[in-house]
Amino acid sequence: MDRVDYQSLVIQDLNNLHKADELDLSPWYQRRSVWAPAQKSYLINTIFEQKPIPALYIRHSLDLEKSKSVKEIVDGQQRTRTMLSYCNDEFSAKHPEHSNQSVKFSQLTKAQQQKFLLTSIPIGYLLGATDSDVIDIFGRINSVSKSLNGQEKRNAAYSGEMKQLCLRQASSRVSFWRNCNVFTANDIARMGEVQFVSDLIYSLINGLSSYSTANLDNMYKMYDESFPQMDVINNQLDFVFDFAASINPNKISDTVFNRQPIFFSLLYVIHTKQPLTIKKVEKAIIEIDERFNSDTNKSPEDIEFYTACSATTQGIASRRIRHSYILSFM
Structure with missing residues (x-):
């Protein structure tokens, strides 16, 4: 692997990539989406509160048959799915400007929707990463739970x-x-x-x-x-x-x-x-x-x-x- 290049994308960028079929949320080594509703709501509330969330790690590659680039989510699949599904009105989350009541995306004001969609998400691009590199990185990132109290x-x-x-x-x-x-x-x-x-x-x-x-x-x-x-x-x-x-x-x-x-x-x-x-x-x-x-x-x-x-x-x-x-x- 060459290096990790840290940049950022706004949530609307992730939405656009997903709709254009340029975001791979299910690489073969990833777990299936297993987050409970409360976990999803908590992530969205964290964004509303403008608190930091962990970076997404992405391998950028080319699909030569389809002549387009593909961004493969190495770590952060469930966070990405959660942000996308909230934009699709699939669940609600507490918002500080709605008396901390749970609201869906469609219930936000236009200004609140825009602020959410323009939220910057930290991205770590894995440049020149082979499959072996990706598996090693995925394992390292997710091994931290072994030492948790x-x-x-x-x-x-x-x-x-x-x-x-x-x-x-x-x-x-x-x-x-x-x-x-x-x-x-x-x-x-x-x-x-x-x-x-x-x-x-x-x-x-x-x-x-x-x-x-x-x-x-x-x-x-x-x-x-x-x-x-x-x-x-x-x-x-x-x-x-x-x-x-x-x-x-x-x-x-x-x-x-x-x-x-x-x-x-x-x-x-x-x-x-x-x-x-x-x-x-x-x-x-x-x-x-x-x-x-x-x-x-x-x-x-x-x-x-x-x-x-x-x-x-x-x-x-x-x-x-x-x-x-x-x-x-x-």
């Missing part, structure tokens, strides 16, 4: 209302995570804070529960296309996090409460025990931290709490012990 896999697999709620709640609180020192930069880079929010949402829906990868996977799947409780859960999260953000961040960052499992328990207590005052919560945090770090005069309850913070911290038994203990100081 559980939350990154959920993020890749789902695009609907549950994923969007978790991402929105987690990403809007970056300053909070940093101030409280609950998550490291690497945790955030690997979506640890999104998984934390997902886990909290699961307990808000189902009552205090164990952490379980399978439970979170099922929750994302169940509420991918529709999450009727979204507004209620969103408001509950806003209240809990806004309350926690009013606590002196040093009371969390400099105490045992900067540990994710214990911080989770604090948030769940804030959710269940109201009314509370910031002063009362800060006093409780200090007292609990002092008892936790004390080597003497530990009560049976102190010892039980210490144990619940030190082993199998994500199980329901440990979570119930921590919840009851913290609650007793409120």
Whole structure:
């Protein structure tokens, strides 16, 4: 292969190429289109929000029999199909200028349609690529999923209302995570804070529960296309996090409460025990931290709490012990 030449095409260009039969969306090594409706809608919403999307990789070749050039989609088939099918009014997507209601292409204003069609899509042209080059590149691009953690896999697999709620709640609180020192930069880079929010949402829906990868996977799947409780859960999260953000961040960052499992328990207590005052919560945090770090005069309850913070911290038994203990100081 000679090189990769990065350029761009607007969505209307892709539409024109497809209508002219100059876009090969089904090369023999590609998967069939398998995106769920929620994934399609999420991509279109991403374009509406003017957020970046991954580049398409295209091998440009000539069909000598038909005397025309052909652009073969090496990577990005499903993204391309999604953009084309939206232009054909085949599904709807949420638009920020329509009160985030789902709309089809035909329901956009003329100005909105034009803006969508003129959206620039990054293209990587594989120049001089042989079939062997293409297979190697396709394999390299798609091998990244082998190293994804559980939350990154959920993020890749789902695009609907549950994923969007978790991402929105987690990403809007970056300053909070940093101030409280609950998550490291690497945790955030690997979506640890999104998984934390997902886990909290699961307990808000189902009552205090164990952490379980399978439970979170099922929750994302169940509420991918529709999450009727979204507004209620969103408001509950806003209240809990806004309350926690009013606590002196040093009371969390400099105490045992900067540990994710214990911080989770604090948030769940804030959710269940109201009314509370910031002063009362800060006093409780200090007292609990002092008892936790004390080597003497530990009560049976102190010892039980210490144990619940030190082993199998994500199980329901440990979570119930921590919840009851913290609650007793409120």
